[in-house]
Amino acid sequence: xxxxxxxxxxxxxxxxxxxxxxxxxxxxxxxxxxxxxxxxxxxxxxxxxxxxxxxxxxxxxxxxxxxxxxxxxxxxxxxxxxxxxxxxxxxxxxxxxxxxxxxxxxxxxxxxxxxxxxxxxxxxxxxxxxxxxxxxxxxxxxxxxxxxxxxxxxxxxxxxxxxxxxxxxxxxxxxxxxxxxxxxxxxxxxxxxxxxxxxxxxxxxxxxxxxxxxxxxxxxxxxxxxxxxxxxxxxxxxxxxxxxxxxxxxxxxxxxxxxxxxxxxxxxxxxxxxxxxxxxxxxxxxxxxxxxxxxxxxxxxxxxxxxxxxxxxxxxxxxxxxxxxxxxxxxxxxxxxxxxxxxxxxxxxxxxxxxxx
Numbered sequence: 001x002x003x004x005x006x007x008x009x010x011x012x013x014x015x016x017x018x019x020x021x022x023x024x025x026x027x028x029x030x031x032x033x034x035x036x037x038x039x040x041x042x043x044x045x046x047x048x049x050x051x052x053x054x055x056x057x058x059x060x061x062x063x064x065x066x067x068x069x070x071x072x073x074x075x076x077x078x079x080x081x082x083x084x085x086x087x088x089x090x091x092x093x094x095x096x097x098x099x100x101x102x103x104x105x106x107x108x109x110x111x112x113x114x115x116x117x118x119x120x121x122x123x124x125x126x127x128x129x130x131x132x133x134x135x136x137x138x139x140x141x142x143x144x145x146x147x148x149x150x151x152x153x154x155x156x157x158x159x160x161x162x163x164x165x166x167x168x169x170x171x172x173x174x175x176x177x178x179x180x181x182x183x184x185x186x187x188x189x190x191x192x193x194x195x196x197x198x199x200x201x202x203x204x205x206x207x208x209x210x211x212x213x214x215x216x217x218x219x220x221x222x223x224x225x226x227x228x229x230x231x232x233x234x235x236x237x238x239x240x241x242x243x244x245x246x247x248x249x250x251x252x253x254x255x256x257x258x259x260x261x262x263x264x265x266x267x268x269x270x271x272x273x274x275x276x277x278x279x280x281x282x283x284x285x286x287x288x289x290x291x292x293x294x295x296x297x298x299x300x301x302x303x304x305x306x307x308x309x310x311x312x313x314x315x316x317x318x319x320x321x322x323x324x325x326x327x328x329x330x331x332x333x334x335x336x337x338x339x340x341x342x343x344x345x346x347x348x349x350x351x352x353x354x355x356x357x
Contacts, residue, residue, distance in 0.1 A: 002254040003089050003156060005331040006332060006334075007020075007021055007333045008020050008021055008026075008332070008333040008334055008335035008337075008338055009332045009333050009335060010034055010035065010037070010038035010075070010330065010331060010332065010335065011038040011039075011041055011042045011329060011330045011332060012037075012038055012041025012042065012044075012045070012076050013034065013037060013038055013041070013083055014079070014081070015079075015081065015083065016082065016083035016084070017082075017083070017084050017085055017087070018030060018034060018083075018085055018087065018148055020034075020335060023340075025338075026335065026339050026340065026342060027339040027340050029206075030085070031339065032345075033085055033086075033104045033105060033121045033123075034085065034120070035217075035330070035331070035345075036121050036123055036215060036217040036344070037083060037105060038331075039235060039322070039330055040071065040215065040217075040235055040259070041068060041076040041077075041107055042073070042322070042326070042329060042330050043235060043321075043322065044067060044068035044069060044075075044076050044077075045076075046322075048301070048321055048322075049065035049066060049067050049068075049234070050065065050066050050068065050071060050215070050235040050237045051063060051064075051065065051234065051235065051236045051237065051312075051314060051316050052065055052066035052212070052236075052237045052239065053066040053236060053237065053238050053239060053242040053311060053312065054210055054239045054242050055203060055207070055210065055239065055241040055242045055244075055245050057204050059200065059203075059245055059249075061242055061245065061311050063314050066212060066237055069248040071117065071119075071187065071212055071215065071237060072107045072116065072117055072151065073116030073117040074107060074109065074116055074120075079108045079110070080109050080113075081106065081107060081108075081109070081110065081134055082103070082107070082108040082109065082110045082113075083107060083108075083335045083342045084106040084107070084108055084115075085104065085106075085232050086102045086103075086104065087102055087103065087104070087105075087106040088100050088101070088102055089103050089106050089117075089118025089152070089155075090106075090114055090115050091115055091118075091159070092118070092152065092155035092156075092159065093293045094162070094281075095154075095155050095158045095159070095162070095276060095280075095281055096151070096155070096281060096282060096283070096284055097281050097282065097283040097284075097286075098283060098284070098285050098286075099285075100151070100155075100284075100346075101147075101148035101151060101284075102148070102200060103118045103119065103120055103148065103150075103152055104119065104120050104121040105117075105118065105119055105120075105121055106118045108188065109327040113281075117212070118152065119212060119213055119214060119215050120146075120148075120149050120152065120213065120214045121214075121215045121216075121217075122144070122214060122215070122216045122217075123143065123216075123217050123219070123345065124141040124143060124216055124217070124218055124219075125141060125142075125218075125219060125221065125222040125322075125345070126139050126140070126219065126221070126305075126317070127139035127140060127141065127216040127220075127221075127223070127305055128140060128141050128142040128304060128305035129142075129305075130142070130304040130305045130306045131189055131304075131306060131309065132223055132224045133195060133224075133303040134252070134253065136273060136318060137313075137318045138309060139220070139305065139309070139311030139317070139318070140304070140305025140306055140307070140308045140312065140317075141216075141218050141305050142154065142303065142305055142308070143216065143246075143302065143303050143308055144299055144302040145265070145299065145300040145301055145302065146299055146300060147268075147284075147288050147299070147300050148240075149213075149214070149300060150265055150268050150269055150272075150288075150300050151254060151271060151272070151288075152213060153213060153240055153243060153244065153283040154269055154272035154273055154276070154282065154284070155269075156211055156213055157202065157206075157240060157244075157273060158273060158276045158282075160206050160270075161276070161277075165276055165277055165278075165279070166277065168202070168219070168273065168276065168277035169277045169278070171198045171201050171202050171277075172198055172274055172277060173194060173198070175191075175194075176191070176194075179191070182267075182271060182290070182291055183290050183291055183293075185258070185293050186222050186328070187261040188259065188267060188291075189256065189257075189258070189259060189263075192251060192256050192263055192266060192267070193196070193251075193252075193256070195266060195267065195270040195312065196248050196251060196252050196266065197261050198270065198303055199244060199247075199248065199269070199270065199273075201307055201339075203241045203244060203245075204253055204271070205315070206241075207241070208241040210240055211239060211240055212237045212238070212239055212240075212244070213238060213239065213240040213243060214237065214238040214243060215235060215236075215237050215238070216236045216238060217233065217235045217236075218233070218234055218235075218236065218317070218320060219232055219233055219345050220232045220233070220320050221348075228324045228346055228348055229320070229324070230323055230324060230325075231319045231320045231321065231322070231323055232320055232322065232323065232324045233320050233322035233323075233324075233326075234248055234316045234317075234320035234321050234322060234325075236312055236316075236317075241255075242311070242335075244269070245311075246303060246307075247262060247265055247266050247301070247328075248266060249265055250262060250307065251266060259293040259295075259303070260301075261295060261299070261300065261301040262301040263297060264291065264292070264293050264300075264301075265271045265300045265301045267291055268287055268288060268291065268300070271287050271291065272284060272287055275287075307312070323354060325350060325355070327349065327355050327356075328355055328356040330352040331349070331356075336349050336353075336355075
């Protein structure tokens, strides 16, 4: 009997636009989105739901569960599931003028190509530099957000009003119609608190309609070391409303004296929705380019582990549910040998061959 050759692969990814037999597919950028998808499929296989962060009507974060099937819009076991990495989520194209940027993952049906879900993926280390010296139950993870994430965030909220964009106008005070120079920080700065109030009202009135937008797997090490904790992997999912709160909370609770990256991100989001409310579309590239406020647009904003811990603290953050010994069930067929250890997580797997014994 001829033994079956197991080819390099990742658990649960059968149909995708990545060929896992190719070394390039295991590069630093691809692995950081491919592995989380396989982890999510594996967790579904183990009947473990993802931790779902949502927002209640009082701007408080709620911890819920969301299955991978609901997250992907289709069972991860389905032969009709296609993973399209680094692709455009086409249902949102109608909301933008110009090109819609690519997002980390779009799930599609193989049979007809219909896009089901689109989301960003943030594979993050736990703890980060800001929390690694704290106690285990105070560990947090940094999250860095790109401008395309904010565009998709705006689109996800705009989609609630796709049949009647004018009904969104009720949330914007007429004083915003009188702002002529949105690029001038001195003019915009006094209105940021009012922008937060407008967004708060939109989220409160649509509380039951929030959707997943960011999948954030965490990988935990033993403090500052590069050694994986025994319980090292889990997945957190941010709803679009919860992520708006991550942007807004610090701004809401402080005196704003200048346009920081976080304040600028909020202005971008507000302006996209404000423009959408008038015409049914917005021009994301123009908004991001014109309202840079003398800061590079390479990223939108970042939040340290000290900040994100306030949103994510739960038993799963302290003790992730997937063990290091299970990584060999997710990376298959010797795929670990194709890794290019340019990032910490890649390097740990690459340099810990005993995980696959």
